Amino acid sequence: MKMAQRKNVTKKRGSFRKSVVISLVLISVISLALTGMVSQQFMTYIGDDTTSLAASALREQAIRNMELTAEKNALVINQKLARAEGMIRAMANECEQIFSDESTVQPREAYYDYFFENPGGPQPDDNHYEEGYGLNVSWTYSSWYHPSANSTNYNDTADANAEKLGRASNLDFIFQGIHQQMPEFRWLYLAFTNDLFINYPGSILDLESYSATSQPWYIDILSGSPDITYVEPYFDEFEGVLLISIGRVVRYDNGSIIGVISGDISVADINEKILDVQVLESGYASLIEKSGGGIIAHPDLSPEDYAEFWVENEILMPLTEMEINNDSTEALSDAHLAQIRSVQAGGVGNLTYIRNGESHLLVYASVERGNYIVVIIVPEDEVLSAIPPLEERIDVANQQALAFILAITVGGIIVAGAVAIVISNQITRPLQYLMDLATRNVEA
Structure with a gap:
């Protein structure tokens, strides 16, 4: 009987100890397991959130970098245009001084444009063929043209305009100075209210009955008086180049109009600065006009493309014509272009559009002078290419x-x-x- 009781006591003793051990172990295991599960879930959440935030931050940073690039290019173009404006103002001031009542300038030789290419009349000694222009030019003298003049009666026209021609001939000095300081000016010229036209470098105009006062550039500059006026870029069919005209009205001392003095800048130099911009692998920059969204510089447009579109439409090709899908359907819409054109002076912006099933990022920055806009376009996949490795x-x-x-x-x-x-x-x-x-x- 006593032996049985001892065994029972021993059994209870083991059972009690076992229960306590199991209880403590279970409490520890469950506590640590729950802590581990919570930590795991927290790490997963933090990882997903970090990935999302990093991707968003990377995209925003890429857009900001593109905007900074656009702003930098806009600043470069603005500085060039500001310099050109200064030249035009100096030229206009010199013209008004020459035609002032107090002027004592003496007339120089004035050369009729026809004889720069044809015999039978006076030519400057330095008249020579200039490959960049494709015709004979003089860098020492300007040329004059009037719709009433021809190779037989030009002296009569010269006599009728002797006062104007004699004074205007002294503009050749500032013409030469501007050409030396800023050779981007392809042409410098003065158009009088009676259609007498002074052109530098001296060369043949090679046009019949050309009325300067009826030309859009003359009308635009005249209506923009007294400010410096930028004429919408146009394609010069005769020269085969895209030009930007900058001009100002010039006046006599009594306030009456002498005419319009202006200069044409070839966009080739601006084009090079725009096309030199490299954005990731296949991104590119473009320059458009604000008024109509026409392309001034684009890596996929050749001079022949400009010429063909200009001849058919008499406007520059809109950016929407270039940003199309492979099936020729619209990619960049008119609404997108309107958003770009609405940018304020000195402002920047961005938008996203789909081209050939691929999302593209487009940023734009306003050029302070001339109403131009720098545009940068890059496939969004390239912008986000760093996200998968991240x-x-x-x-x-x-x-x-x-x-x-x-x-x-x-x-x-x-x-x-x-x-x-x-x-x-x-x-x-x-x-x-x-x-x-x-x-x-x-x-x-």
Whole structure:
């Protein structure tokens, strides 16, 4: 009987200790497991959020970099136009001084344009063929033209305009100075109100009955008085180049109009600056006019393309004509172009459009002078090309962090189990002693 009771006591003793150990181990394991799961979920959330924020930040930074590039190019063009404006103002001031009542200038030789290419009349000594112009020119003298003059009666026209021609001949000096300082000016000229036309460098105009006062550039500059006026860029069919005209009305001392003095800048130099812009792999820059969105500079437009479109439409090709899908459907819409053209002076902006199923980013910046806009276009995939490697690096970091958390959790469970056993033994032994003592007292 007593032997059976001892076995029962021993069994209860083991059961009690086992229960305590299991309880402590379970508490430790569950606590650490829950902590590990929470940490894992938190790391996953942080990783996803970091990826999203990084992608968004990368896109915004790329757009800002494109905007800065556009602004930089707009500034370069603006500086060039500001310099050109200064030349035109100097030329206009000199013209008004020459035609003032106090002027004491002496007349120089004035050469009729026809004889720059044909015999039978006076020519400047330096009249020579200039390959860049495709005709004979003089860098020392200007030429004059009037619709009423021809090779037989030009002296009569010269006599009728002797005062104007004598004074205007002194403009040759400032014409030469401007050409030397800013050779981008292809032509410098003065158009009187009676259609007398002074042109530098001296050369043949080679036009019949050309009335300068009825030309759009003359009318635009006249209506823009007294400010410097930019004429919308146009394609010169005779020269085969795209030109920007800048001019100002000039007046006599009494306020009456002498005429319009102006200069034509070839966009070749501006074109080079625009086309030199490299944006990622296939991005490019373009320059358009604000008034109609016509293209002034574009990497995919040749002089022949400008000429063909100009002859057919008498306007510059709109940017929407270039940004089309392979099936010739619209990619960049008129609404997009209207948004670009609405940019304020000195402002920047951006938009996204789809071309051939691919998203493109377009940023634009206003040129302060001349009402021009710099445009930069790049496929969005190129902008976001750094995101997949970034996501991969973040994912690897997350996996490493999760593996570390798992290792810590498992190690913690093992350590916690061992500690639980040790602690349970320390707790249960005194209790077991008391229980055994109480049992013996009861049995006694």
